[in-house]
Amino acid sequence: MTGANYAAGHAMQAAPLASAVEILLDFLDPGTIIQVLINGLAKSSVFVMIAVGLTLVFGLMGVLNFAHGSLTMIGAYLGGALVLFAVSPSMGDFTRLGAFFVVVVAVLALLTALGAALEISLIRPLYDRPPLYQILLTFGLTLVFDEIVRIVLEIYDIQPTTKWQAPLNTRPSFMGQESQRTLDWLFGVRVDGMQVFEIVFGFVVVVGIWLFLTRTRYGLYIRAGSEDTEMTEALGIDVGQAFTVVFGLGVGLAGVAGALLMWDPIRGGASVPLGADVLLPAFVVVIVGGLGTYRGTVVAALIVGMTDATMTWLFDNHVEFAGLPELVVFLILVIVLIVKPQGLFGVKEVGGH
Amino acid sequence: MATDADEADPGEGSGPLGATTDVGGGDPLAGEPWYRRYLWDHRVHAAVVVLFALYPFAYSGLTEAMPATMTTLLPGITVMVGVLYFGLFAMSFDFVSGYTGYLDFGHAAFYGIGAYFVILVANDKVPLLDPSTPFMFSLVIAGLLAALVALVIGAVSFRLTGVYFAMITLGFAQVIYVLMSNWDYLGDNPRSGIAVNTSMHPEGFEVGVPFVDALNMQIASANFVGETLSTELAGHVIALSAPEVSYFMIGLVVGFCYFAMQRVIHSPFGKVMIAIRENEERAEAIGYDTFKYKMGAFAISAFFAAVGGALFAGYRRSVDPDNSLFFLVAGDALLAAIIGGFGTLAGALFGFLFFEFLGELLANNFVSRGGESVPDGLLPYLRDVLGEGTLSTTLFGDVTVRTVLDVLFNGRAELYIGVLFVLFVLYVPNGILGTLRLWLGGTVAKKLPERIGSRLRGGQADPGPPDD
Numbered sequence: 001m002t003g004a005n006y007a008a009g010h011a012m013q014a015a016p017l018a019s020a021v022e023i024l025l026d027f028l029d030p031g032t033i034i035q036v037l038i039n040g041l042a043k044s045s046v047f048v049m050i051a052v053g054l055t056l057v058f059g060l061m062g063v064l065n066f067a068h069g070s071l072t073m074i075g076a077y078l079g080g081a082l083v084l085f086a087v088s089p090s091m092g093d094f095t096r097l098g099a100f101f102v103v104v105v106a107v108l109a110l111l112t113a114l115g116a117a118l119e120i121s122l123i124r125p126l127y128d129r130p131p132l133y134q135i136l137l138t139f140g141l142t143l144v145f146d147e148i149v150r151i152v153l154e155i156y157d158i159q160p161t162t163k164w165q166a167p168l169n170t171r172p173s174f175m176g177q178e179s180q181r182t183l184d185w186l187f188g189v190r191v192d193g194m195q196v197f198e199i200v201f202g203f204v205v206v207v208g209i210w211l212f213l214t215r216t217r218y219g220l221y222i223r224a225g226s227e228d229t230e231m232t233e234a235l236g237i238d239v240g241q242a243f244t245v246v247f248g249l250g251v252g253l254a255g256v257a258g259a260l261l262m263w264d265p266i267r268g269g270a271s272v273p274l275g276a277d278v279l280l281p282a283f284v285v286v287i288v289g290g291l292g293t294y295r296g297t298v299v300a301a302l303i304v305g306m307t308d309a310t311m312t313w314l315f316d317n318h319v320e321f322a323g324l325p326e327l328v329v330f331l332i333l334v335i336v337l338i339v340k341p342q343g344l345f346g347v348k349e350v351g352g353h
Numbered sequence: 354m355a356t357d358a359d360e361a362d363p364g365e366g367s368g369p370l371g372a373t374t375d376v377g378g379g380d381p382l383a384g385e386p387w388y389r390r391y392l393w394d395h396r397v398h399a400a401v402v403v404l405f406a407l408y409p410f411a412y413s414g415l416t417e418a419m420p421a422t423m424t425t426l427l428p429g430i431t432v433m434v435g436v437l438y439f440g441l442f443a444m445s446f447d448f449v450s451g452y453t454g455y456l457d458f459g460h461a462a463f464y465g466i467g468a469y470f471v472i473l474v475a476n477d478k479v480p481l482l483d484p485s486t487p488f489m490f491s492l493v494i495a496g497l498l499a500a501l502v503a504l505v506i507g508a509v510s511f512r513l514t515g516v517y518f519a520m521i522t523l524g525f526a527q528v529i530y531v532l533m534s535n536w537d538y539l540g541d542n543p544r545s546g547i548a549v550n551t552s553m554h555p556e557g558f559e560v561g562v563p564f565v566d567a568l569n570m571q572i573a574s575a576n577f578v579g580e581t582l583s584t585e586l587a588g589h590v591i592a593l594s595a596p597e598v599s600y601f602m603i604g605l606v607v608g609f610c611y612f613a614m615q616r617v618i619h620s621p622f623g624k625v626m627i628a629i630r631e632n633e634e635r636a637e638a639i640g641y642d643t644f645k646y647k648m649g650a651f652a653i654s655a656f657f658a659a660v661g662g663a664l665f666a667g668y669r670r671s672v673d674p675d676n677s678l679f680f681l682v683a684g685d686a687l688l689a690a691i692i693g694g695f696g697t698l699a700g701a702l703f704g705f706l707f708f709e710f711l712g713e714l715l716a717n718n719f720v721s722r723g724g725e726s727v728p729d730g731l732l733p734y735l736r737d738v739l740g741e742g743t744l745s746t747t748l749f750g751d752v753t754v755r756t757v758l759d760v761l762f763n764g765r766a767e768l769y770i771g772v773l774f775v776l777f778v779l780y781v782p783n784g785i786l787g788t789l790r791l792w793l794g795g796t797v798a799k800k801l802p803e804r805i806g807s808r809l810r811g812g813q814a815d816p817g818p819p820d821d
Contacts, residue, residue: 126778322535334509334524
């Protein structure tokens with residue numbers, strides 16, 4: 001912290017109103033706003049990636065998947081292993097990027113298969129029990145998954161609790177730490193390649209899923225099933241199969257989020273604790289948006305991402321409370337649930353007893 | 354139970370203690386004073402308490418007789434102390450979630466409040482409370498504070514149900530977690546927790562009746578801090594280490610709390626809690642203000658959770674955000690409650706005992722016993738027993754018995770607990786105690802003596818009069 005910032009922090013205690021105005025003026029500086037906006041968009045992309053699978057599954061099946069975080073973590077390790085296998089040091093930047101997309105598709109396929117298998121073998125017997133048991137089962141699965149990953153990591157001599165560094169070397173040169181550029185033409189905003197990549201990636205995934213839900217026949221089934229399962233079934237659609245597909249897809253998307261985070265040591269990085277770290281913000285985004293609504297999740301991810309970026313900026317410059325961004329994210333959850341218990345776009349019946 | 358009998362035959366015309374004709378088929382203790390009836394009703398509880406009380410002696414006896422086997426098999430006293438205070442927390446979780454059906458994912462907040470509060474009082478960080486405040490006082494105040502926080506959280510949370518309730522309580526708990534792990538008023542490095550100021554409190558905290566020296570014992574995990582005891586009883590020297598003294602003192606508090614919660618569950622208030630779980634709309638339709646009952650249950654549960662947390666911090670003499678306030682701490686309570694039996698109260702403690710037993714069994718430690726290093730855990734035990742010859746036997750390829758054992762048992766407790774938990778959710782949804790109840794057709798405390806009694810009398814259904 002610079003001396004001036006430190007002084008600002010103290011001034012705040014002396015004259016709260018004056019310093020609030022000061023902070024606001026500081027924030028309204030175009031350079032600051034654009035910086036926070038870009039940081040916020042990158043964070044929002046990550047949030048939407050980790051939450052979208054969760055919301056699809058809940059929307060159709062009413063199952064809150066507690067193993068979602070662990071599955072993201074598995075995706076991160078799997079993606080890391082595959083990318084290390086696919087990328088050789090001599091490869092050029094764009095070949096690396098291509099290899100990454102091949103890896104993403106592979107992770108999506110593998111984890112979708114895993115998810116479908118889980119649905120058929122473990123979740124399906126629980127549909128006629130209270131929703132509590134689905135939460136419990138998936139919660140138990142996190143224990144098993146985390147431990148299995150630990151065993152595998154032990155075999156390969158990788159530290160489970162620290163971020164896995166090896167896959168970071170497979171990134172194209174325009175994504176690493178050294179890729180950060182100060183854009184003089186844009187008020188001196190600092191951007192690194194990873195942020196741009198995340199924003200584009202998140203945008204593509206959001207649009208892709210939206211197209212899938214609204215433009216394909218299967219998406220129609222899923223939307224119909226979310227509205228009224230029995231009616232959909234009565235119309236001759238195999239909802240049971242749709243459940244399997246959607247649960248698989250939800251898990252697959254968790255894996256894709258993991259593969260993305262595996263390349264981002266700042267917002268993620270493959271490690272076993274990543275699971276719990278990812279699970280809570282994913283819950284916040286999904287609940288704030290309204291459980292099971294796709295549009296709500298995207299909007300909530302933007303809100304949470306932007307708030308997070310603003311609070312991080314506030315902490316970096318004015319407030320000496322390191323937990324501020326995290327704290328405010330959970331406050332958003334609490335406040336939204338108090339003011340609008342179904343979330344921003346939620347429907348009343350979903351998720352109750 | 355006395356109240357049940359009163360309610361069962363109000364029209365008999367006999368006084369509360371004179372119910373000579375009982376619906377349940379012969380009340381053996383009709384006309385006896387209430388405490389004898391209470392003891393008789395709770396004879397299974399009493400037996401369990403006696404078993405717990407005898408455990409330290411059994412443990413030291415058995416480990417002396419068969420050091421390797423018993424040290425591996427049985428959880429040590431320090432682990433058992435953990436079973437007691439965390440068991441209390443798990444029971445308090447079961448009290449609200451198992452009985453009203455509202456899943457409180459933020460229950461760790463109350464455990465953490467209790468734990469932080471007693472240490473902050475001891476470190477002179479709480480205004481109005483002197484650092485020399487007796488531990489028992491700060492423990493009760495911690496409980497009341499947690500109950501107050503529960504009322505605030507509950508006031509907004511109980512408007513929601515199901516998943517949303519779980520999520521808003523989780524949100525509140527995480528807010529408290531983030532606050533406490535970043536607030537530097539608490540200590541130098543709040544993220545890694547706070548510890549008791551040893552210059553202010555060189556000795557362990559006293560559990561017992563405040564200001565009566567003879568009725569207090571110190572709790573601490575280490576002998577040099579806590580109190581050891583050595584007395585002669587009928588020619589035998591009984592020497593208790595500090596953890597053993599703590600085991601008994603914490604056990605007393607936990608036992609007291611259990612019976613208090615059990616009393617509430619079996620009161621009309623508890624019946625309404627169950628009614629809310631089974632069908633809240635119907636309970637409301639009958640005329641109960643369910644919101645008030647939920648708030649009451651939440652506050653009571655928070656109180657006991659904080660007591661559990663206070664005992665935990667008092668015994669460990671330190672606390673950090675991740676072992677008290679983090680949401681996964683409530684997850685452990687949930688696991689314990691489900692394995693033991695959701696909605697059975699005592700089941701939560703037995704569930705946690707079962708966990709710790711598994712964890713201890715699968716540990717990979719050596720402990721010193723009588724100057725000798727003794728294996729504590731299945732892996733070192735098997736290595737010890739099997740010997741080098743068997744261990745290096747090749748099974749196939751370059752896989753030896755040793756590698757197989759390593760992969761299977763080296764610190765894998767979490768894996769087995771997870772698998773077991775999943776199996777429980779799928780196939781034993783009622784948990785250990787719940788299944789036992791279904792099998793007996795009533796609570797274990799009530800039905801087990803009847804069963805045993807009828808077996809002893811050769812299939813006679815009703816329990817006969819007591820022998821005296």
